Amino acid sequence: MYAIRLELIPPRPVPGPATEAGAGPVRLALMQLPLDGAQVCHARVLYGSDGLAAVCFLTAPSLLDAERALRAGTDALVEPGGPLAGWATVRCEADPWIALGMLPARARS
Numbered sequence: 758m759y760a761i762r763l764e765l766i767p768p769r770p771v772p773g774p775a776t777e778a779g780a781g782p783v784r785l786a787l788m789q790l791p792l793d794g795a796q797v798c799h800a801r802v803l804y805g806s807d808g809l810a811a812v813c814f815l816t817a818p819s820l821l822d823a824e825r826a827l828r829a830g831t832d833a834l835v836e837p838g839g840p841l842a843g844w845a846t847v848r849c850e851a852d853p854w855i856a857l858g859m860l861p862a863r864a865r866s
Contacts, residue, residue: 758798759815759823760855763787763831764848765841766808786840787813790833794818795826809844812852820851 787800795817802811817823828849835844 759817759820760852761813761815761824761827762848762850762852763811763813763827763846764808765831765835765844765846768843768845782840783809783811786834787811787830790827790830792817792826792830795823797827797830808847812855824849824851 781802783804784800784802787802788797790797792815795815797813797815799814800811802809804810813827815823815827817826828846831846831849833839834841835846836842
C-alpha cells in the first residue's frame with residue numbers, strides 16, 4: 758500500500774473553516790476513481806477556503822504506478838464535466854515521510 762499526498766485548489770474560495778470531509782463527496786469521488794492498475798483503499802480529506810488536502814492510500818504494483826494512476830484519476834475529476842471541474846491539482850505525489858516509514862520520527866521532531 759502506498760501513500761500519495763494530493764492537494765487541489767478551487768477556482769474561487771470555498772466558504773467555511775477547514776473540516777474533515779469524511780464520507781463527503783470528495784472522499785467518495787476519490788474512493789470510486791477508476792484507476793488503471795491501482796485502487797484507492799482509504800482517503801483522509803481536509804478542505805477549507807484555500808482548497809483541499811488529502812492523503813490517499815493505494816494498492817498498486819509499485820509506488821510510481823500508484824502515483825501515476827492517482828494523477829490520471831485526479832485529472833479526470835478536475836476536467837470540464839468532472840465533479841471538481843475548474844479546480845487545479847497543485848500536488849499529487851508520494852509522501853516521502855510515510856513512504857520511508859519515517860512519520861513517527863517526524864512527529865517527534
